[in-house]
Amino acid sequence: METNQSISIKNLALSFGALDVLKDLNLDVGQGEFLVLLGSSGCGKSTLLNCIAGLLDVSDGQIFIGGRNVTWEEPSERGIGMVFQSYALYPQMTVAGNLSFGLKNAGLPKAEIEERVNRAAKVLQIEPLLSRKPAALSGGQRQRAAIGRALVRDADVFLFDEPLSNLDAKLRADLRVEIKQLHQKLSNTMIYVTHDQIEAMTLADRIAIMRGGQILQLASPNEIYNRPANKYVAEFIGSPTMNFFEGDIVGGDGLRFSTGDQFFPLEGYEFHNGTPVQGPAWFGIRPEHMVTGAEADTAAIRLNGSVELVEPLGSDTLARVAVAGRSLWVRMDGQALVRDGDSVTVGFDPARANLFDKSSENRI
Amino acid sequence: MAAATGPARWHRNLSAKIAAIPMITTALVVFIGGTAWTVLYSFTSSKLLPKEKFVGFAQYERLWSSSKWLISIENLAIYGAFSLIFSLLIGFVLAALLDQKIRFEDTFRTLLLYPFALSFIVTGLAWQWILNPDFGIQQVVRNLGWENFSFDPLYNPDIVIYGILIAGLWQGTGLIMCLMLAGLRGIDEDIWKAAKIDGIPMWKTYIFIIIPMMRGIFITAIVLIASGIIKVYDLVVAQTGGGPGIASEVPAKYVYDAMFLSQNLGQGFAASTMMLLTVIVIVVPWAYLEFGGKRRG
Amino acid sequence: MGNVTRASADVQVSPVPQEMTGPRGPKPRTVLSRRNIMIYGTLIMVSLYYMLPLYVMIVTSLKGMPEIRLGNIFSPPVEITFQPWVKAWAEACTGLNCDGLSRGFFNSVRILIPSVLLSIAIASVNGYALANWRFKGSETFFTILIVGAFIPYQVMIYPIVIMLREVGLYGSLTGLVIVHTIFGMPILTLLFRNYFASVPQELFKAARVDGAGFWGIYFRIMVPMSLPIFVVAMILQVTGIWNDFLFGVIYTKPDLYPMTVQLNNIVNSTQGVKEYNVNMAATILTGLVPLTIYFISGKLFVRGIAAGAVKG
Known part of the structure; x- marks a missing residue:
């Protein structure tokens, strides 16, 4: 011992x-x-x-x-x-x-x-x-x-x-x-x-x-x-829970994550043990790691959607945004003025993402 | 606690095992051993002392051809059926009355339950006196002018078992009432509110909503009453001694008389085995419904 | 806000005049509603019926025999006499003994005290072991015990006679105490097991971390916490054992008969002239102990029988 x-x-x-x-x-x-x-x-x-x-x-x-x-x-x-x-x-x-x-x-x-x-x-x-x-x-x-x-x-x-x-x-x-x-x-x-x-x-x-x-x-x-x-x-820790996209990591000019008809560049993502992997995977991003408004315009990944539901918490505002047929939770500033039906652009950085293998669900 | 893979299993929980010795002995030796012994010896020709001379079903044949036993069974059936129906009926109605948010509820409950604290001997002797034809109710009514009034159940072989039933109900309904009251109190107030808003009359609410919800209490009450019925002994001994003649005999008394008065052990064993069989016939289906199959909730 | 609303209400004249004249305030109730008359009427009638035997016993016991022969069992005594009570307690005869019910009373006390203490001691430890220290097979034994409660006593009477005879206790008070302990065990064990099982498990765990063992936890934690259930068990046993007739008549001999057996022998003996007043005095005397317990314990008695009725 x-x-x-x-x-x-x-x-x-x-x-x-x-x-x-x-x-x-x-x-x-x-x-x-x-x-x-x-x-x-x-x-x-x-x-x-x-x-x-x-x-x-x-x-x-x-x-x-x-x-x-x-x-x-x-x-x-x-x-x-x-x-x-x-x-x-x-x-x-x-x-x-x-x-x-x-x-x-x-x-x-x-x-x-x-x-x-x-x-x-x-x-x-x-x-x-x-x-x-x-x-x-x-x-x-x-x-x-x-x-x-x-x-x-x-x-x-x-x-x-x-x-x-x-x-x-x-x-x-x-x-x-x-x-x-x-x-x-x-x-x-x-x-x-x-x-x-x-x-x-x-x-x-x-x-x-x-x-x-x-x-x-x-x-x-x-x-x-x-x-x-x-x-x-990843799902257990954090509230609201992490947003997930289902898709594949594909090669080409730099690794990308393809989901639906969209491609997320993975530049800046730290792979587990430093070894990049390809194949079916989950792409996860926390609500607090998503940005909106002017910041979103400069983000590496941008998605357009419309606000479905707003939960003002005082310190933060949570918004559920419909993007390409699915809902994403986004944490915004407490004073953000958003309303149901507003169109928004959400953006995020692949460095903040979490990738999990599709079948084993382990981090990759 | 989990099954232990600890050091030498036997001495884990040793104190608990030692403490449970009386329980284990009672369960194995008295309950299982005693029952098995009696059933076994009901097939012997034991008279004054038990002996291992097996005679097959001879004791049972004698039992079922004995008029005393047949009357006992008939009495038990009559007493049992009426006692079950009236205990449940009176018990529930009294409980429902007490449940109307009335004043003096505790006083009424105390007055209705006190007979349950008394022994069957005391109960039997009290009612023996009240039903005494020369001094009791019959005489009192005759003194009021109805010269031909006749109410002497303890001296009339045809109705003597009803005389015992009156005393039995007086002693036991309070208990059933208390059980039912506890059951009624256990029902969510909101059920009553919902029924009131739906405009359902009170009696309908009781019959179609409350009573079905009290299924568990009713089953408990029935088991309790039934196990009391099969034990009926002291009440008969005190009230009539089995008389007039053998008109109010019951199985429990048959067993006692055979074993300790007429030195006829084999008959006693056979009769008690029949009592056991009756209980099994009643209890096993109930236990199966309650605990067998799927466990509820 | 409130002021504004009220002000505007004052200005407007209410367009709906019924509001001022219709039902207002508490709904009128009468104490003598039909419903109340029915409920209280029924309850009072039934209560009177339930009180009747006790009343008849008491008035009879206070009358002299001549008055009983002439009168009506419901009429109160014209001349109150306590002679029947004295006779019932000290002079009434059973067989050759003419020292009254007092002998039975003291026999019952000598049976009652050790039976109650022993049965509760054993059953509470059983219940505690079953709730907190389960071991392999403990549930099986408990199931047998509970199933055994449904077996008619008549099936087990004679084997117990043989066992007691073998150890030389047949016909003794000790033998009867053992019998009461055995037959009280299922219901009391169930009572204690359910109670101890309702004590939070964490309390038991905390005591184990504090280094208390089987007996330490029982005596220092569980018993002091569970006094009400011990009182309930005591009420259950005192009434049950005092009222017993069957075991008393089987497992003791005439000198040691408990009060119920002696009472029955006094009243139902065929010799001599029937003295109904003495009989009733004796009957009340026998019922006095459980009745006293009942009236003193009140709600605990109800709790006891409710606990006795819980499903196993």
């Missing part, structure tokens, strides 16, 4: 009867790294987290935490702290009781328990709440107490299972910032499960996008946004 790895998962598999929930999964998480497991429901992200926690028995493979093989160990022996979506605070105990329950089970001396509880309460600013029961706390306070329960364990690894999903939008944004600050302060390894791409993008050092029990791409938020490894990832 390399020593700078906090968590290492080797060939992990889990099946319930005939149903394979996780398939031959490998993952290394560095010391102090903030890793987000992202995917839609049923992708296996929570299952993976539960396996790391030891709450589910694996069918095959190994799990190392801090260089130690913990595959068969009890959850409490793995050196982890965990925060749950529903907070999972013990309703009959006070906040202090909740924080100290695990330490009492571990047989720690009373003085130390008290010291640790106070320290965690201070970090999370929940000292005035220590003697209250969970029912007397607000949602945000409950989640802070739940984080405190993980904190007192002095664990090397924190596991978060959709911790903010039960909170309203405002509180979610606040606590997101707090979790990020907590990570900066403590620098533990954190694994964070969510289906919310904003949480993932803002918190993560690296994001693992999961689907069907496998990791599709494991990379920094920037890399995932700019160079999605396949069409699924």
Whole structure:
């Protein structure tokens, strides 16, 4: 084992009867790294987290935490702290009781328990709440107490299972910032499960996008946004979703992408591994990478269409533009004055495009 | 939890397995073992003590030629049919009345349900007294001037089972009412609003919309009533002791009498096996409908 | 905005005069509507009918025998006497014993307490194991248990007699306690399993991360959280076991008969003159324990029977 790895998962598999929930999964998480497991429901992200926690028995493979093989160990022996979506605070105990329950089970001396509880309460600013029961706390306070329960364990690894999903939008944004600050302060390894791409993008050092029990791409938020490894990832990240054209990459004077009766020059596109490919493919471009008006006139690729629908968001304006029988989402300036039926020219730069193989849907 | 490929499977969840020993013993030894034993010994000529002398269906032939058993079956059928119909009918009507957003709902419910807290022995003895021909209802009505009024179900072999039915319904309808009330409360208020806007009369809403929506509750109620019917024993013992003569005998009493009073174990085993068979005939189709085939929702 | 509209309304004379004179404000209602008379009338009649037996029992138990012979069972006692109650409790005869129902009462208490505690202890642990610690086969055993609840008791009575006789417990209170525990197990296990299954799984996971084991989670997390369901189970068992007749008569001997069996023997014994007032006093005495539980527990009792009726 390399020593700078906090968590290492080797060939992990889990099946319930005939149903394979996780398939031959490998993952290394560095010391102090903030890793987000992202995917839609049923992708296996929570299952993976539960396996790391030891709450589910694996069918095959190994799990190392801090260089130690913990595959068969009890959850409490793995050196982890965990925060749950529903907070999972013990309703009959006070906040202090909740924080100290695990330490009492571990047989720690009373003085130390008290010291640790106070320290965690201070970090999370929940000292005035220590003697209250969970029912007397607000949602945000409950989640802070739940984080405190993980904190007192002095664990090397924190596991978060959709911790903010039960909170309203405002509180979610606040606590997101707090979790990020907590990570900066403590620098533990954190694994964070969510289906919310904003949480993932803002918190993560690296994001693992999961689907069907496998990791599709494991990379920094920037890399995932700019160079999605396949069409699924490209569609999953970003809202509104990426626009796609179906067609072929053809040769001639420089590579071009042909779709319908149009040809997009591919000059400036960075091919995967630097090797240009020809053949059937998807051409993807994000709504925010399209331009309109004067800028469009100088763009390498230009399309004429008419506005079908406008969604003013204040900061931006989203417009659905009908181009040659298909609809494209375009993100415009918040103050852009467009109306249904307006004719517009949209333009974009092939350097911003994403090309995926037609059959494998992998990046090319 | 998932199937474990952990260290030595057997000691995973060891505490849970140890804790479940009483349940496992009960399920395997008493429920399966006991039932199998009784069915097996119903084919023997056991008298005072069980013995392994197998006589084929002889006990069953004797059973079905015994007038006491035939009367028991007839009584059970009459009691069962009326008890099922009236429990559902009265239970539902009372629940619907209580569901009209009335005042004192809790008081009414308390008064209608209290008999359910009483034992069948207490119920039987209370009604034995009320139906007593010399002092009870019959005498009271005669004292009012109707000299020829006759209402003595417990002393008239032809109608004695109805006397028991009166007591049984008094004891049990409250439970059905409560179930039905819970079912009615579970129905979305918007259904009533929609029916009101469509101008559907209340009785029609109940019959064509609400009752079909309460299918699950009705099935539960029927299963509950049916399993109560087959167990009827204490009520008869307290109210009539099976009399007059053998006019109010029931299968459960037949079994008890054969096993513990007349030292005729084989008959008891055969009769109890017949009871089991009756239950199977009722429960299996229900279980198949409820849990077999496609699972709902 | 509002001001502008109102001002213009003031200026214009309303062209539709009915608006001022037609129905306005709350719709008039009468308390004595036909609908209300029907609903309350029916409910009051039915309630009276349901109260009748209790009323008759009480008035009968307070009359002397001469008054009963002359009078009407519905009329209240002219001369109230508590003698029948005293006699029922302390002097009524069953067979050779003439120490009244008190013997049965104390037998029932001695049966009730251990049966209730043991059956609830075992069933709650069963339910907890089934909800949170499933192991291979656990669901199968549970299914057998629930199916077993439908088997008529008569089928299992005699094999249990043999088993208890083999271990020397036939005819003892301990034997009867075991029988009550066995037959209470399906419904109670179902009750607890469903309740524990409704406790959020994450709470259980959190406790495991906190290092609590099978018993630690049961005693420290689950039991303190589940007191209402324990009360419901208790109500269910106290009434059920107190009201039992069949098991009492089969698995104990005359000295140890529970109250229901003794009551039946007192009232239905063929010897001597029938003392209806004593019989009714004895009947009420026997019904008093479950009735008290019923009136005290109120909604929890209803919840208990509703829980007992849930589909397995």
